[in-house]
Amino acid sequence: MATVRHSKKACAVNPLKMSQPIGGALAFMGLADTMPILHGSQGCTAFGMVLFVRHFKESIPLQTTAMSEVATVLGGFDNVEQAVMNIYSKSRPAIVGMCSTGLTETKGDDVEGYLKLTRQRHPELEDTALIYVSTPDFKGAFQDGWAATVLRILQVLVEKPAAPREPARVAVLPGCHLTVADIEELREILESFGLDPVFVPDLSGSLDGHVPEDFSPTTIGGTRREAIAALGSAGLVLAVGEQMRTAAEWLGQHIDAPVQLFDRLLGLGATDRLMAFLADHSGRPVPTKYRRQRSQLVDAMLDGHFYTGGCKVAIGAEPDLLQGVGQFLAELGCELAAAVTTTDSPVLEHLPTEEVLIGDLEDLEAGAAGCDLLITHAHGRQMAQRLDIPFLRMGLPIFDRLGAAHRLALGYRGSRDFIFEVANALIAHGHEPHPDDWRTSDAPEAGAAAAVA
Amino acid sequence: MSTLSSTVQNVFNEPGCGKNQGKSDKERKKGCTKQLQPGAAAGGCAFDGAKIALQPITDVAHLVHGPIACEGNSWDNRGAKSSGSLLYRTGFTTDINETDVVFGGEKRLYKAIREVIDKYDPPAVFVYQTCIPALTGDDIDAVCKAAREKFGRPVIPINAPGFVGSKNLGNKLAGEALLEHVIGTEEPEVTTPYDINIIGEYNLSGELWQVRPLLDELGIRILACISGDAKYSEVAQSHRARAAMMVCSKAMINVTRKMEERYGIPFFEGSFYGIGDMSESLREIARLLIERGADAELMTRTEALIAREEARAWAAIAPYRASLAGKRVLLVTGGVKSWSVVAALQEIGMEVVGTSTKKSTAEDKQRIKEIMGEEAHMFDELSPREMFRILKDAQADIMLSGGRSQFVALKAKMPWMDVNQEKHHAYAGYVGMVEMVRQLHLALTNPIWGQVRQLAPWESTTLTLDSPVAADAASTAQVEAA
Helix, strand or coil, X not given: CCEEEECCCCCEECCCCCCHHHHHHHHHCCECCEEEEEECCHHHHHHHHHHHHHHHCCCCCCEECCCCHHHHHHCCHHHHHHHHHHHHXXXXXXXXXXXXXXXXXXXXXXXXXXXXHHHHHCHHHHHCEEEEECCCCCCCCHHHHHHHHHHHHHHHHCCCCCCCCEEEEEEEEECCCCCHHHHHHHHXXXXXXXXXXXXXXXXXXXXXXXXXXXXXXXXCCCECHHHHHHHHHEEEEEEXXXXXXXXXXXXXXXXXXXXXXXXXXXXXXXXXXXXXHHHHHHCCCCCHHHHHHHHHHHHHHHHHHHHHCCCEEEEECCHHHHHHHHHHHHHCCCEEEEEEECCCCCCHHHCCCCEEEECCHHHHHHHHCCCCEEEECHHHHHHHHHHCCCEEECCCXXXXXXXXXXXXXXXXXXXXXXXXXXXXXXXHCCCCCCCCCCCCCCCHHHHHHHHHC | CHHHHHHHHXXXXXXXXXXXXXXXXXXXXXXXXXXXXXXXXXXXXXXXXXXXXXXXXXXXXXXXXXXXXXXXXXXXXXXXCCCCCCHHHCCEECCCCHHHHHHCCHHHHHHHHHHHHHHHCCCXXXXXXXXXXXXXXXXXXXXXXXXXXXXXXXXXXXXXXXXXXXXXXXXXXXXXXXXXXXXXXXXXXXXXXXXXXXXXXXXXXXXXXXXXXXXXXXXXXXXXXXXXXXXXXXXXXXXXXXXXXXXXXXXXXXXXXXXXXXXXXXXXXXXXXXXXXXXXXXXXXXXXXXXXXXXXXXXXXXXXXXXXXXXXXXXXXXXXXXXXXXXXXXXXXXXXXXXXXXXXXXXXXXXXXXXXXXXXXXXXXXXXXXXXXXXXXEECCCCHHHHHHHHHCCCCCEEEECHHHHHHHHHCCCCEEECCCCCCCCCCHHHHHHHHHHHHHHHHHCCHHHHHCCCCCCCCCCCCXXXXXXXXXXXXXXXXXX
C-alpha cells in the first residue's frame, strides 16, 4: 500500500505532466477520417502538434479555433463555427472532434450550444459527427483528457442495438498508455480466440507509420464511425487501464453487455488472467503459440532475475503506465525507490512502494539519486545524464529515439521483451570493479591515498 | 492589459518594418492584426515566439506562468546550444490549477519565483505571461517588481500571452521586454572598437560557433548575441557595442532599430548562410566597425580571411557539384531563410523550383526576385496537399523545410532536408555551407530511394526486383558519388 502525496511546490520544475486537451486530441486521432480541433489560442494546438510529430514521426492532423484576445472576451461562437465550416469545406471529414482548453474554459464558452447552433445554420453538416469534450488545461492530465474523450465518443456515436447481438464482437477500450504495437498484439490475441475486436480508439491504424497512397489532411486510418455506431450489438466490453473504467461501465450499461477491465496486461500473472478470461469467454482453448510464448516469458524471467533482483528503480509515468510497469518490476524483484505521477487514480495506492508523489521530474530526480535504473519519458534524458544511471524511455513523448509507436509491452511476448530491455539497460551500464571499490572510507589507507593525491 | 496593447501597437508601428514602409498612415494605424483563420491556421502563438526568442539566453531561469499546456507540452524542444550554463533547458512553470483561475495566481507566481531563486540561483528570472492568467488579470509586472525588490535580482516580465497574436509578434514582444528591462542595465568592464552585437541569431545546432572563430581571428568581439548562447549580463551590457548585425529582421528588427536610436549603434542586415552572403556579412561588419573607429587595416585582414575561407569552401564543395548541379529544390521556409538559402543553393548549381514566402517581408520577397529573377515561383500559401502533389509528380527532387512538413515529402517518397529550428546539422558560415552541401548530397543519393519507390512484387507481375523499371528507379538515385 502506498501513500499518495501531492507536491506542495508553487513551481513545477521539468514537467512530467502534459495537458488534458492534447490527450483528448490523441484519442480523436484513433478514429478514421477525423479532424481533431482544440478550441483555444493557436499555440495550444501548435505545441500539441509538435509534440506528437516528434513522438510519432508522422504528419499530425490537428486544428485550432485560433482564439484571439478579443474573440475570447466576446465568446468563441464565430470561431467555432468558422473552424468547423473551414474544415468541412476542405476535407469533408466523418468526424470533427473538439476539445476545450484552459482559455475557453476560463471564459466559459458554451461549446455544446455553439455546435448545436452551427448545425442549425448549416444543414450540410448533417452527415458529419461533431463531438465536443471539456478538457481544461488547468485540471487533470493527459490520460484524463484521453479518458474523457473516449467516453464522449462512445456517448455520441454508439447506437442502441437494432441488429441481433453478435457475441464474438468485443468493444475494446485501450488506455492511452498502450502503443500501436500493444494494440496490434492485443488484437491478435483476441482474434486468435475467434473474437472480433473493435478498438475505440485505434491508433494502430492511424499512427503506425505506414505510407499511404494519397495525402489526407484528416486521419489516415483508425476506427470507422459506423463500426463504433454498431457496437450496440457487441457481446463484451473489454477495457485496459483504470482510466477507462468510467467509459467501459457506461458502455456496458448502455448496450447491456458484460464489462471486463484489466488494470494492466504486462507481466506473467496479468497475461495469464487475460488468457484464462478469454478462454472462458470464448469457450476455446488457449492457442498453442501462446503456451509457447508463456514458456519463453518464464525463461526470460529466469534469465533476467539475476539483474532485476534488488534493482532500485525510479519511475515517472502517468498512473496506468506506472501501475503496469511498477507492478511487473516489483514481480521481478525490483524495488520501486521513487514513483512520481501526474494525476490522481485509484491504482496509485496499490503500488508496491511506500509513497507515490503527484509531482514533476525534479521530484523524481531527487528520489532517483542512488537508483540503478530510471524509467520515464524522453524528458528524463537530462536527469539520467546528470545522475549517470541507465535510462529506459517509456510513455509519451519519446522524441529522441525512433520507433516509439512500435515498442511492445503487452502480453507474454511484450513482457518477455520488456525484461530483456530492462536487463540489457542494466548490463550496458555495467561497472568494472576497481581495486578501491571495497575500501571503507574510514580506513587509514584511503585517507593517506587522498592526501597524496 | 492596457500596457500590453500599447506595446503591441508600438511594435506594429515599427518604422523599420519593410511591410510598414509600403503602408499609408491609416493602414499602419490598423496594425498587423490579421485575423487567423479558425480551422485553417497553423503555427505558434505569441508566447511561443517570445520563448523562442529568449530561451537561448542560457543562464536565465525561464518561468512560464500558466497551466501545464504551455510549458508541459513544449519544453525541451529546441536546439539552441550553450557553451556554459544549461539552466535554460530546465522547464519551470507555475502549472496553475482551478483555484488559481478562480482566485488569481499571483501568490503562486511570487512563491514560484522564490523557489526558483532559492534552488537554482540564476542571475535573472524571466517570467512569461500566458493566456489564462492574462484573462483572469494576474498582474505579472507587479509580481515581478515585488520579487525584484525582495530578492535583489532582475525578475523580468515577458508580456506575450498566446492570444495576442502570432509567433512572430511574440518574437518582437520579447525584444520589447529586453529593451525595457535588460539592455543597458549593466556596464561592461572594458569596451573595444571591435565590439559588435549579433541580433536575431539563436545558435541553433551551434551555428554561431561556426562563425565565431572567424570573428575571433579578426579580433572582433561579440559583445552580445541576442540571444544565441548569451548570458544575461552580456545582453544587459550590449548597448556598448560599436555596430550590429541583424540576422533575422522578422524577429528582432525592433530591438536592432531601437538600439540604433537609443545608443547610436549602426546595423546592417546580413546572413550567415551561403558563401557569398557570409563574405558580404564579414565585410559589412568590418566596414561598420571601421566607420566607428576601428583601424582601417581591419578590412585588409578581413579580405585576406575571406579569400582563404572561400577558396577552402569551394575546394571542399567541388566534389559534390556533379551530383547536385541541376537538381530541383522545393524550399518551404520563411523569413531570412527564404532568400539566404536560395542564394546558397544556387551557388552550387541547384535549381529552386519554388519558395514559400508566407513569413517573408516585402524586402525578403524583393531579394528573392533579385536572386531568382522576376518569374520566381513564390508561394504565399502552399498547402500540404499541394506540396505532396509537386513532389509526387517529381517536379522537385528534394524538399527543404521545417520538421512539421517533413512527412509530406517522405510519404511522397522524396528526399527531405531540415532547414529549420529542430535540425541536427549546423549550416552557418563557410564550414556550414560545406556541411549543407554534404547533407544535400547524402539525402539525394541515399540508396533507399530506388528501393522504396518500387512496388511490392505481388502488386504487379511485370515488376520484380531486377526489372528494367526498378533498375531505372535505382539508377536515378545512385547519382555519381563524390
